[in-house]
Amino acid sequence: MSDIPKRQVIAASHSWSERLRLAWADLADTARLWPLVWTLSLFDIRLRYRGSLLGPLWLTLSTAVMVGAIGVLYARLFHQDVTDYLPFLTISLVLWTFISTMVSEATTCFTQADAMIRSMRMPHGVHAARVVMRNTLVLGHNVVVVAVVFALFGTKPGLDCFTLLPGFLLWLADAMAASLLLGLFGARFRDIPPIVASVMQIAFYVTPIMWNPAMLAHRGLAKAFVELNPFYALLEIVRGPLLGLPINPGAWQLAVLYSLGLFLITGLVFVRARPRLPYWL
Protein backbone atom coordinates (compact mmCIF):
# COMPACT_ATOMS: atom_id res chain seq x y z
CA MET A 1 0.00 0.00 0.00
CA SER A 2 1.55 3.28 -1.00
CA ASP A 3 0.24 5.90 1.39
CA ILE A 4 2.89 8.46 0.58
CA PRO A 5 0.98 11.48 -0.69
CA LYS A 6 1.74 11.97 -4.32
CA ARG A 7 1.28 15.37 -5.82
CA GLN A 8 -0.70 15.12 -8.99
CA VAL A 9 -1.54 17.99 -11.29
CA ILE A 10 -4.23 17.62 -13.93
CA ALA A 11 -4.18 20.73 -16.03
CA ALA A 12 -5.94 21.65 -19.21
CA SER A 13 -3.00 21.32 -21.51
CA HIS A 14 -2.70 22.47 -25.04
CA SER A 15 1.03 21.95 -25.37
CA TRP A 16 2.23 18.77 -27.00
CA SER A 17 5.01 18.22 -24.48
CA GLU A 18 2.52 18.21 -21.61
CA ARG A 19 0.15 15.93 -23.50
CA LEU A 20 3.02 13.62 -24.35
CA ARG A 21 4.03 13.44 -20.70
CA LEU A 22 0.49 12.48 -19.62
CA ALA A 23 0.11 9.93 -22.41
CA TRP A 24 3.41 8.35 -21.45
CA ALA A 25 2.39 8.29 -17.78
CA ASP A 26 -0.82 6.55 -18.85
CA LEU A 27 1.09 3.74 -20.58
CA ALA A 28 3.65 3.46 -17.77
CA ASP A 29 0.83 3.14 -15.21
CA THR A 30 -0.79 0.50 -17.42
CA ALA A 31 2.41 -1.55 -17.32
CA ARG A 32 2.54 -1.14 -13.53
CA LEU A 33 -1.06 -2.38 -13.26
CA TRP A 34 -0.49 -5.63 -15.16
CA PRO A 35 -1.92 -7.82 -12.34
CA LEU A 36 -5.17 -5.88 -12.76
CA VAL A 37 -5.08 -6.33 -16.53
CA TRP A 38 -4.43 -10.04 -16.11
CA THR A 39 -7.29 -10.51 -13.62
CA LEU A 40 -9.71 -8.46 -15.73
CA SER A 41 -9.06 -10.63 -18.78
CA LEU A 42 -9.23 -13.81 -16.75
CA PHE A 43 -12.61 -12.76 -15.32
CA ASP A 44 -13.80 -11.85 -18.83
CA ILE A 45 -13.17 -15.36 -20.06
CA ARG A 46 -14.45 -17.00 -16.91
CA LEU A 47 -17.60 -14.89 -17.10
CA ARG A 48 -18.23 -15.83 -20.71
CA TYR A 49 -18.41 -19.48 -19.74
CA ARG A 50 -19.77 -19.22 -16.19
CA GLY A 51 -22.37 -21.94 -15.68
CA SER A 52 -21.35 -23.86 -18.76
CA LEU A 53 -20.32 -27.49 -18.31
CA LEU A 54 -17.13 -27.41 -20.35
CA GLY A 55 -16.24 -23.80 -19.58
CA PRO A 56 -13.36 -22.27 -21.51
CA LEU A 57 -12.80 -25.70 -23.05
CA TRP A 58 -15.47 -24.60 -25.52
CA LEU A 59 -12.94 -22.22 -27.01
CA THR A 60 -10.75 -25.17 -27.93
CA LEU A 61 -13.60 -27.43 -28.91
CA SER A 62 -15.38 -25.02 -31.26
CA THR A 63 -12.11 -24.26 -33.03
CA ALA A 64 -11.47 -27.99 -33.42
CA VAL A 65 -14.92 -28.54 -34.88
CA MET A 66 -14.53 -25.65 -37.32
CA VAL A 67 -11.06 -26.71 -38.44
CA GLY A 68 -12.14 -30.32 -38.90
CA ALA A 69 -15.23 -29.49 -40.93
CA ILE A 70 -13.71 -26.76 -43.12
CA GLY A 71 -10.43 -28.64 -43.53
CA VAL A 72 -11.95 -31.74 -45.03
CA LEU A 73 -14.34 -29.79 -47.25
CA TYR A 74 -11.84 -27.27 -48.60
CA ALA A 75 -9.12 -29.85 -49.14
CA ARG A 76 -11.48 -31.37 -51.72
CA LEU A 77 -12.56 -28.02 -53.17
CA PHE A 78 -8.98 -26.88 -53.66
CA HIS A 79 -7.79 -30.35 -54.74
CA GLN A 80 -5.28 -30.43 -51.91
CA ASP A 81 -3.89 -33.32 -49.93
CA VAL A 82 -5.55 -33.29 -46.49
CA THR A 83 -2.29 -34.17 -44.74
CA ASP A 84 -0.68 -31.00 -46.10
CA TYR A 85 -3.72 -28.77 -46.12
CA LEU A 86 -5.17 -29.42 -42.67
CA PRO A 87 -2.09 -28.35 -40.63
CA PHE A 88 -1.81 -25.25 -42.84
CA LEU A 89 -5.49 -24.40 -42.41
CA THR A 90 -5.43 -25.03 -38.64
CA ILE A 91 -2.56 -22.62 -38.03
CA SER A 92 -4.00 -20.05 -40.40
CA LEU A 93 -7.47 -20.13 -38.90
CA VAL A 94 -6.26 -20.05 -35.32
CA LEU A 95 -3.93 -17.12 -36.00
CA TRP A 96 -6.52 -15.29 -38.08
CA THR A 97 -9.16 -15.70 -35.38
CA PHE A 98 -6.76 -13.93 -33.05
CA ILE A 99 -6.16 -11.08 -35.49
CA SER A 100 -9.78 -10.55 -36.45
CA THR A 101 -11.34 -10.78 -32.96
CA MET A 102 -8.51 -8.64 -31.68
CA VAL A 103 -9.25 -5.92 -34.23
CA SER A 104 -13.03 -6.02 -33.85
CA GLU A 105 -12.90 -6.04 -30.05
CA ALA A 106 -10.35 -3.23 -30.17
CA THR A 107 -13.01 -0.88 -31.56
CA THR A 108 -15.13 -1.33 -28.44
CA CYS A 109 -12.39 -1.59 -25.82
CA PHE A 110 -13.27 1.80 -24.33
CA THR A 111 -17.02 1.87 -24.95
CA GLN A 112 -17.35 -1.49 -23.18
CA ALA A 113 -15.44 -0.19 -20.18
CA ASP A 114 -17.48 3.04 -19.89
CA ALA A 115 -18.68 2.25 -16.36
CA MET A 116 -15.10 1.93 -15.13
CA ILE A 117 -13.83 4.93 -17.06
CA ARG A 118 -16.56 7.16 -15.69
CA SER A 119 -16.24 6.09 -12.08
CA MET A 120 -12.53 6.39 -11.38
CA ARG A 121 -9.33 7.76 -12.81
CA MET A 122 -7.56 4.79 -14.32
CA PRO A 123 -5.00 4.74 -17.11
CA HIS A 124 -6.88 4.25 -20.38
CA GLY A 125 -4.19 1.83 -21.50
CA VAL A 126 -5.59 -0.70 -19.02
CA HIS A 127 -8.73 -1.17 -21.11
CA ALA A 128 -6.73 -1.61 -24.31
CA ALA A 129 -4.30 -4.03 -22.66
CA ARG A 130 -7.24 -5.99 -21.27
CA VAL A 131 -8.47 -6.77 -24.79
CA VAL A 132 -4.97 -7.80 -25.88
CA MET A 133 -4.50 -10.03 -22.84
CA ARG A 134 -7.96 -11.59 -23.22
CA ASN A 135 -7.39 -12.48 -26.85
CA THR A 136 -3.95 -13.86 -26.07
CA LEU A 137 -5.53 -16.14 -23.47
CA VAL A 138 -8.08 -17.30 -26.05
CA LEU A 139 -5.25 -17.94 -28.49
CA GLY A 140 -3.60 -20.05 -25.78
CA HIS A 141 -6.68 -22.28 -25.72
CA ASN A 142 -6.68 -22.62 -29.49
CA VAL A 143 -3.01 -23.53 -29.73
CA VAL A 144 -4.06 -26.89 -28.29
CA VAL A 145 -5.92 -27.61 -31.52
CA VAL A 146 -2.79 -26.82 -33.54
CA ALA A 147 -0.75 -29.18 -31.36
CA VAL A 148 -3.31 -31.99 -31.78
CA VAL A 149 -3.47 -31.58 -35.57
CA PHE A 150 0.32 -31.53 -35.80
CA ALA A 151 0.52 -34.71 -33.73
CA LEU A 152 -2.17 -36.42 -35.85
CA PHE A 153 -0.50 -35.63 -39.15
CA GLY A 154 3.04 -36.00 -37.92
CA THR A 155 3.99 -32.45 -38.83
CA LYS A 156 7.18 -31.55 -37.01
CA PRO A 157 8.20 -27.92 -37.11
CA GLY A 158 11.98 -27.69 -36.85
CA LEU A 159 14.08 -25.57 -34.56
CA ASP A 160 13.37 -22.69 -36.95
CA CYS A 161 9.95 -22.35 -35.38
CA PHE A 162 11.46 -20.36 -32.53
CA THR A 163 11.77 -17.44 -34.93
CA LEU A 164 8.03 -17.01 -34.43
CA LEU A 165 8.74 -15.51 -31.00
CA PRO A 166 9.94 -12.11 -32.25
CA GLY A 167 7.06 -12.23 -34.69
CA PHE A 168 4.58 -12.78 -31.91
CA LEU A 169 6.10 -10.00 -29.82
CA LEU A 170 5.55 -7.68 -32.76
CA TRP A 171 1.96 -8.92 -32.88
CA LEU A 172 1.42 -8.02 -29.24
CA ALA A 173 2.82 -4.53 -29.76
CA ASP A 174 0.63 -4.10 -32.84
CA ALA A 175 -2.40 -5.40 -30.95
CA MET A 176 -1.88 -2.88 -28.15
CA ALA A 177 -1.46 -0.04 -30.64
CA ALA A 178 -4.51 -1.13 -32.62
CA SER A 179 -6.59 -1.29 -29.43
CA LEU A 180 -5.66 2.24 -28.42
CA LEU A 181 -6.21 3.61 -31.91
CA LEU A 182 -9.39 1.79 -32.88
CA GLY A 183 -10.73 2.07 -29.33
CA LEU A 184 -10.46 5.86 -29.45
CA PHE A 185 -11.99 6.03 -32.92
CA GLY A 186 -14.72 3.61 -31.91
CA ALA A 187 -15.58 5.73 -28.87
CA ARG A 188 -15.71 8.99 -30.83
CA PHE A 189 -17.36 7.68 -34.01
CA ARG A 190 -19.86 4.95 -33.26
CA ASP A 191 -19.93 3.82 -36.90
CA ILE A 192 -16.38 2.55 -36.68
CA PRO A 193 -17.09 -0.92 -35.20
CA PRO A 194 -19.39 -2.09 -38.04
CA ILE A 195 -17.07 -0.56 -40.66
CA VAL A 196 -14.07 -2.35 -39.19
CA ALA A 197 -16.06 -5.60 -39.03
CA SER A 198 -16.82 -5.33 -42.76
CA VAL A 199 -13.20 -4.58 -43.60
CA MET A 200 -12.04 -7.59 -41.62
CA GLN A 201 -14.56 -9.76 -43.44
CA ILE A 202 -13.09 -8.72 -46.78
CA ALA A 203 -9.55 -9.09 -45.45
CA PHE A 204 -10.36 -12.67 -44.54
CA TYR A 205 -11.11 -13.58 -48.15
CA VAL A 206 -8.35 -11.50 -49.69
CA THR A 207 -5.59 -12.72 -47.39
CA PRO A 208 -4.11 -16.19 -47.96
CA ILE A 209 -5.74 -17.87 -44.98
CA MET A 210 -7.94 -20.56 -46.43
CA TRP A 211 -5.76 -20.76 -49.50
CA ASN A 212 -2.05 -20.97 -49.91
CA PRO A 213 -0.44 -18.32 -52.12
CA ALA A 214 1.29 -21.16 -53.97
CA MET A 215 -2.15 -22.36 -55.09
CA LEU A 216 -2.72 -19.19 -57.11
CA ALA A 217 0.85 -18.57 -58.22
CA HIS A 218 0.19 -19.81 -61.75
CA ARG A 219 -2.67 -17.31 -62.17
CA GLY A 220 -0.57 -14.29 -61.27
CA LEU A 221 -3.30 -13.24 -58.85
CA ALA A 222 -1.54 -13.96 -55.62
CA LYS A 223 1.15 -11.32 -56.06
CA ALA A 224 -1.09 -8.31 -55.45
CA PHE A 225 -2.81 -9.92 -52.48
CA VAL A 226 0.49 -10.91 -50.96
CA GLU A 227 2.94 -8.15 -51.64
CA LEU A 228 1.06 -5.22 -50.16
CA ASN A 229 -1.26 -6.95 -47.74
CA PRO A 230 -0.33 -6.04 -44.14
CA PHE A 231 -2.33 -8.97 -42.80
CA TYR A 232 -0.42 -11.38 -44.99
CA ALA A 233 2.93 -10.02 -43.83
CA LEU A 234 1.90 -10.25 -40.19
CA LEU A 235 0.45 -13.72 -40.63
CA GLU A 236 3.50 -14.94 -42.46
CA ILE A 237 6.08 -13.97 -39.82
CA VAL A 238 4.32 -16.21 -37.29
CA ARG A 239 2.83 -18.86 -39.56
CA GLY A 240 5.93 -19.44 -41.67
CA PRO A 241 8.13 -20.69 -38.82
CA LEU A 242 5.36 -23.02 -37.64
CA LEU A 243 5.10 -24.55 -41.11
CA GLY A 244 8.84 -25.09 -41.15
CA LEU A 245 9.48 -22.41 -43.77
CA PRO A 246 12.68 -20.36 -43.70
CA ILE A 247 12.53 -16.73 -42.55
CA ASN A 248 10.77 -14.58 -45.10
CA PRO A 249 12.68 -11.25 -45.27
CA GLY A 250 10.07 -9.65 -47.54
CA ALA A 251 7.26 -10.37 -45.10
CA TRP A 252 9.32 -9.17 -42.14
CA GLN A 253 10.19 -5.94 -43.91
CA LEU A 254 6.57 -5.27 -44.73
CA ALA A 255 5.38 -6.24 -41.25
CA VAL A 256 7.90 -3.96 -39.52
CA LEU A 257 7.12 -1.12 -41.89
CA TYR A 258 3.36 -1.35 -41.36
CA SER A 259 3.86 -1.71 -37.61
CA LEU A 260 6.01 1.42 -37.43
CA GLY A 261 3.31 3.28 -39.34
CA LEU A 262 0.69 1.98 -36.91
CA PHE A 263 2.76 3.01 -33.88
CA LEU A 264 3.27 6.49 -35.29
CA ILE A 265 -0.42 7.09 -36.03
CA THR A 266 -1.46 5.57 -32.70
CA GLY A 267 1.04 7.75 -30.88
CA LEU A 268 -0.29 10.90 -32.49
CA VAL A 269 -3.94 10.03 -31.95
CA PHE A 270 -3.47 8.78 -28.39
CA VAL A 271 -1.47 11.80 -27.27
CA ARG A 272 -4.00 14.13 -28.85
CA ALA A 273 -7.28 12.42 -27.96
CA ARG A 274 -6.53 10.73 -24.61
CA PRO A 275 -7.86 13.56 -22.38
CA ARG A 276 -11.12 13.71 -24.35
CA LEU A 277 -12.02 10.04 -24.14
CA PRO A 278 -14.24 10.23 -21.01
CA TYR A 279 -16.28 12.99 -22.66
CA TRP A 280 -17.15 10.70 -25.55
CA LEU A 281 -18.60 7.85 -23.52
Next chain:
Amino acid sequence: MAQLIVDNVSVSFPLYHAESRSLKKTVLAAASGRLGEDSRHRLTVEALRGVSFTLNTGDRLGFIGSNGAGKTTLLRTMAGIYEPVGGSITTEGVVTALLDPGQGMNPDLTGNENIRLRALFGGYSEAQIRDLQEDVAAFAGLDQFLALPVRTYSSGMVVRLGFAMATAIHPQILLMDEWLLAGDASFLDKARHRLEAMVNGAEILVLSSHRPDILLQWCNRLIWLDGGMVKADGTPEEVLAAYLPPDQFAHVLEAAGKTA
Protein backbone atom coordinates in the same frame (compact mmCIF):
# COMPACT_ATOMS: atom_id res chain seq x y z
CA MET B 1 -1.07 16.18 4.75
CA ALA B 2 -3.72 16.14 2.08
CA GLN B 3 -4.53 19.04 -0.17
CA LEU B 4 -6.81 19.69 -3.11
CA ILE B 5 -6.56 22.85 -5.18
CA VAL B 6 -9.15 23.60 -7.83
CA ASP B 7 -7.86 26.49 -9.88
CA ASN B 8 -10.12 28.29 -12.34
CA VAL B 9 -11.52 25.03 -13.69
CA SER B 10 -13.77 25.02 -16.75
CA VAL B 11 -15.36 21.97 -18.31
CA SER B 12 -17.49 21.88 -21.43
CA PHE B 13 -19.14 18.98 -23.15
CA PRO B 14 -19.25 18.89 -26.92
CA LEU B 15 -22.65 18.15 -28.43
CA TYR B 16 -21.67 16.20 -31.49
CA HIS B 17 -25.13 15.58 -32.80
CA ALA B 18 -26.62 19.06 -32.63
CA GLU B 19 -25.34 20.42 -35.90
CA SER B 20 -28.45 22.09 -37.25
CA ARG B 21 -28.20 25.85 -37.09
CA SER B 22 -31.83 26.50 -36.40
CA LEU B 23 -31.87 23.88 -33.70
CA LYS B 24 -28.73 25.45 -32.34
CA LYS B 25 -30.37 28.85 -32.13
CA THR B 26 -33.44 27.44 -30.43
CA VAL B 27 -31.42 25.60 -27.88
CA LEU B 28 -29.17 28.59 -27.32
CA ALA B 29 -32.10 30.81 -26.62
CA ALA B 30 -33.67 28.31 -24.28
CA ALA B 31 -30.62 27.49 -22.24
CA SER B 32 -29.81 31.04 -21.15
CA GLY B 33 -26.20 31.24 -22.10
CA ARG B 34 -24.92 27.89 -20.88
CA LEU B 35 -24.28 26.80 -24.42
CA GLY B 36 -21.26 28.01 -26.26
CA GLU B 37 -19.19 27.23 -29.28
CA ASP B 38 -15.70 25.86 -29.31
CA SER B 39 -12.95 26.92 -31.66
CA ARG B 40 -14.29 24.67 -34.39
CA HIS B 41 -17.85 26.01 -34.08
CA ARG B 42 -19.17 22.91 -32.43
CA LEU B 43 -21.95 23.36 -29.94
CA THR B 44 -20.83 22.78 -26.35
CA VAL B 45 -22.48 22.75 -22.95
CA GLU B 46 -20.44 24.68 -20.42
CA ALA B 47 -20.81 22.51 -17.37
CA LEU B 48 -18.30 24.37 -15.20
CA ARG B 49 -17.03 27.91 -15.58
CA GLY B 50 -14.03 29.25 -13.69
CA VAL B 51 -14.47 27.28 -10.46
CA SER B 52 -11.73 27.85 -7.86
CA PHE B 53 -11.23 26.79 -4.24
CA THR B 54 -8.60 25.18 -2.03
CA LEU B 55 -9.15 22.41 0.49
CA ASN B 56 -6.76 21.41 3.23
CA THR B 57 -6.50 18.65 5.77
CA GLY B 58 -9.65 18.31 7.90
CA ASP B 59 -11.90 20.19 5.48
CA ARG B 60 -15.35 18.76 4.89
CA LEU B 61 -16.82 20.48 1.91
CA GLY B 62 -20.39 20.16 0.71
CA PHE B 63 -21.84 21.10 -2.68
CA ILE B 64 -25.39 22.25 -2.99
CA GLY B 65 -27.31 23.47 -6.01
CA SER B 66 -30.20 22.61 -8.29
CA ASN B 67 -30.16 19.69 -10.69
CA GLY B 68 -27.69 20.29 -13.48
CA ALA B 69 -25.75 22.92 -11.55
CA GLY B 70 -22.54 20.98 -12.20
CA LYS B 71 -22.10 19.23 -8.84
CA THR B 72 -21.45 15.77 -10.21
CA THR B 73 -19.33 17.09 -13.08
CA LEU B 74 -17.20 18.98 -10.59
CA LEU B 75 -16.76 15.84 -8.48
CA ARG B 76 -15.80 13.88 -11.59
CA THR B 77 -13.33 16.57 -12.58
CA MET B 78 -11.82 16.63 -9.10
CA ALA B 79 -11.47 12.85 -9.31
CA GLY B 80 -9.48 13.29 -12.51
CA ILE B 81 -12.01 11.50 -14.69
CA TYR B 82 -12.80 14.52 -16.84
CA GLU B 83 -9.66 16.45 -17.60
CA PRO B 84 -10.64 20.12 -17.52
CA VAL B 85 -10.81 22.27 -20.64
CA GLY B 86 -9.38 25.21 -18.71
CA GLY B 87 -7.59 25.54 -15.37
CA SER B 88 -6.02 22.82 -13.26
CA ILE B 89 -6.66 20.41 -10.41
CA THR B 90 -3.83 19.72 -7.98
CA THR B 91 -4.17 16.90 -5.50
CA GLU B 92 -1.88 15.70 -2.78
CA GLY B 93 -3.00 12.39 -1.35
CA VAL B 94 -4.86 9.32 -2.50
CA VAL B 95 -8.18 10.32 -4.07
CA THR B 96 -11.20 8.03 -4.03
CA ALA B 97 -14.47 8.93 -5.67
CA LEU B 98 -17.85 7.40 -4.85
CA LEU B 99 -19.75 8.86 -7.75
CA ASP B 100 -22.35 6.22 -8.44
CA PRO B 101 -23.31 3.14 -6.45
CA GLY B 102 -22.06 0.77 -9.13
CA GLN B 103 -18.63 2.43 -9.04
CA GLY B 104 -17.43 0.69 -12.12
CA MET B 105 -18.21 -2.66 -10.58
CA ASN B 106 -18.98 -5.42 -13.03
CA PRO B 107 -22.49 -6.57 -12.07
CA ASP B 108 -21.87 -10.07 -13.38
CA LEU B 109 -18.87 -10.61 -11.14
CA THR B 110 -19.28 -11.53 -7.47
CA GLY B 111 -18.72 -9.05 -4.66
CA ASN B 112 -15.40 -10.67 -3.78
CA GLU B 113 -14.20 -10.54 -7.39
CA ASN B 114 -15.09 -6.86 -7.60
CA ILE B 115 -13.21 -6.20 -4.38
CA ARG B 116 -10.21 -8.03 -5.82
CA LEU B 117 -10.24 -5.88 -8.95
CA ARG B 118 -10.46 -2.75 -6.87
CA ALA B 119 -7.56 -3.92 -4.68
CA LEU B 120 -5.42 -4.76 -7.69
CA PHE B 121 -6.06 -1.26 -8.99
CA GLY B 122 -4.67 0.01 -5.68
CA GLY B 123 -1.62 -2.22 -6.15
CA TYR B 124 -2.41 -4.53 -3.20
CA SER B 125 -0.66 -7.81 -2.46
CA GLU B 126 -2.54 -11.12 -2.13
CA ALA B 127 -2.57 -10.92 1.69
CA GLN B 128 -3.83 -7.34 1.60
CA ILE B 129 -6.58 -8.37 -0.80
CA ARG B 130 -7.81 -10.98 1.69
CA ASP B 131 -7.71 -8.42 4.51
CA LEU B 132 -9.67 -6.00 2.36
CA GLN B 133 -12.28 -8.64 1.54
CA GLU B 134 -12.71 -9.42 5.24
CA ASP B 135 -12.86 -5.74 6.16
CA VAL B 136 -15.47 -4.99 3.54
CA ALA B 137 -17.51 -8.07 4.46
CA ALA B 138 -17.51 -7.09 8.13
CA PHE B 139 -18.41 -3.47 7.53
CA ALA B 140 -21.00 -3.99 4.80
CA GLY B 141 -22.56 -6.97 6.60
CA LEU B 142 -22.78 -8.88 3.36
CA ASP B 143 -20.86 -12.03 4.38
CA GLN B 144 -22.42 -14.80 2.33
CA PHE B 145 -23.58 -12.43 -0.41
CA LEU B 146 -20.03 -11.59 -1.43
CA ALA B 147 -19.85 -14.93 -3.23
CA LEU B 148 -22.84 -13.99 -5.41
CA PRO B 149 -22.89 -11.80 -8.51
CA VAL B 150 -23.41 -8.12 -7.68
CA ARG B 151 -26.41 -7.99 -10.02
CA THR B 152 -28.37 -10.12 -7.51
CA TYR B 153 -27.90 -7.49 -4.76
CA SER B 154 -30.54 -5.03 -3.69
CA SER B 155 -29.68 -1.39 -4.39
CA GLY B 156 -29.02 -0.81 -0.71
CA MET B 157 -26.55 -3.70 -0.66
CA VAL B 158 -24.73 -2.29 -3.68
CA VAL B 159 -24.43 1.04 -1.88
CA ARG B 160 -23.06 -0.66 1.23
CA LEU B 161 -20.54 -2.63 -0.78
CA GLY B 162 -19.42 0.44 -2.73
CA PHE B 163 -19.06 2.57 0.37
CA ALA B 164 -17.24 -0.12 2.34
CA MET B 165 -14.86 -0.73 -0.56
CA ALA B 166 -14.08 2.94 -1.11
CA THR B 167 -13.46 3.72 2.54
CA ALA B 168 -11.62 0.48 3.34
CA ILE B 169 -8.74 1.48 1.12
CA HIS B 170 -8.05 4.54 3.31
CA PRO B 171 -8.45 7.37 0.86
CA GLN B 172 -6.98 10.67 1.95
CA ILE B 173 -9.41 12.60 -0.21
CA LEU B 174 -12.90 11.16 -0.51
CA LEU B 175 -15.33 12.55 -3.08
CA MET B 176 -18.92 11.45 -2.60
CA ASP B 177 -22.13 11.96 -4.52
CA GLU B 178 -25.56 11.96 -2.95
CA TRP B 179 -26.46 8.35 -3.71
CA LEU B 180 -25.06 7.39 -0.34
CA LEU B 181 -28.46 8.27 1.04
CA ALA B 182 -29.89 5.08 -0.39
CA GLY B 183 -28.63 3.25 2.70
CA ASP B 184 -30.98 2.52 5.60
CA ALA B 185 -30.80 4.47 8.88
CA SER B 186 -28.54 2.03 10.69
CA PHE B 187 -26.14 1.98 7.75
CA LEU B 188 -26.10 5.78 7.55
CA ASP B 189 -25.11 5.84 11.20
CA LYS B 190 -22.33 3.32 10.63
CA ALA B 191 -21.19 5.21 7.55
CA ARG B 192 -20.97 8.43 9.49
CA HIS B 193 -18.84 6.86 12.19
CA ARG B 194 -16.49 5.50 9.59
CA LEU B 195 -16.30 8.80 7.74
CA GLU B 196 -15.80 10.74 10.95
CA ALA B 197 -12.92 8.48 11.91
CA MET B 198 -11.50 9.08 8.46
CA VAL B 199 -11.94 12.84 8.54
CA ASN B 200 -10.50 13.00 12.07
CA GLY B 201 -7.49 11.21 10.67
CA ALA B 202 -6.72 14.46 8.88
CA GLU B 203 -8.34 13.78 5.53
CA ILE B 204 -10.55 15.69 3.13
CA LEU B 205 -14.18 14.93 2.43
CA VAL B 206 -16.19 16.42 -0.42
CA LEU B 207 -19.89 15.65 -0.47
CA SER B 208 -22.60 16.62 -2.89
CA SER B 209 -26.17 16.45 -1.68
CA HIS B 210 -29.63 17.94 -1.98
CA ARG B 211 -30.33 17.33 1.70
CA PRO B 212 -29.54 20.36 3.90
CA ASP B 213 -29.70 18.27 7.09
CA ILE B 214 -26.99 15.90 5.84
CA LEU B 215 -24.79 18.79 4.71
CA LEU B 216 -25.25 20.57 8.01
CA GLN B 217 -24.26 17.45 9.92
CA TRP B 218 -21.30 16.37 7.83
CA CYS B 219 -19.71 19.49 6.44
CA ASN B 220 -17.85 22.49 7.80
CA ARG B 221 -17.86 24.36 4.52
CA LEU B 222 -20.44 24.66 1.78
CA ILE B 223 -20.27 25.77 -1.84
CA TRP B 224 -23.43 26.69 -3.72
CA LEU B 225 -23.05 25.88 -7.39
CA ASP B 226 -25.33 27.53 -9.90
CA GLY B 227 -25.05 27.30 -13.66
CA GLY B 228 -21.59 25.79 -13.38
CA MET B 229 -20.26 28.67 -11.28
CA VAL B 230 -19.65 29.21 -7.59
CA LYS B 231 -22.54 31.33 -6.33
CA ALA B 232 -21.69 31.24 -2.63
CA ASP B 233 -18.89 29.81 -0.52
CA GLY B 234 -18.87 29.78 3.28
CA THR B 235 -19.93 27.95 6.42
CA PRO B 236 -22.92 25.62 6.00
CA GLU B 237 -25.14 27.96 8.02
CA GLU B 238 -24.28 31.01 5.92
CA VAL B 239 -24.72 29.30 2.58
CA LEU B 240 -27.89 27.45 3.55
CA ALA B 241 -29.39 30.68 4.82
CA ALA B 242 -28.94 32.13 1.36
CA TYR B 243 -29.88 28.97 -0.53
CA LEU B 244 -33.02 27.90 1.33
CA PRO B 245 -36.26 29.81 1.77
CA PRO B 246 -36.25 31.26 5.34
CA ASP B 247 -38.90 28.95 6.74
CA GLN B 248 -37.15 25.82 5.49
CA PHE B 249 -33.84 27.07 6.80
CA ALA B 250 -35.30 27.60 10.26
CA HIS B 251 -36.80 24.12 10.12
CA VAL B 252 -33.48 22.53 9.17
CA LEU B 253 -31.64 24.38 11.94
CA GLU B 254 -34.25 23.30 14.42
CA ALA B 255 -33.96 19.69 13.33
CA ALA B 256 -30.18 19.90 13.68
CA GLY B 257 -30.56 21.23 17.22
CA LYS B 258 -29.13 24.65 16.54
CA THR B 259 -30.70 28.06 16.77
CA ALA B 260 -30.85 30.60 14.03
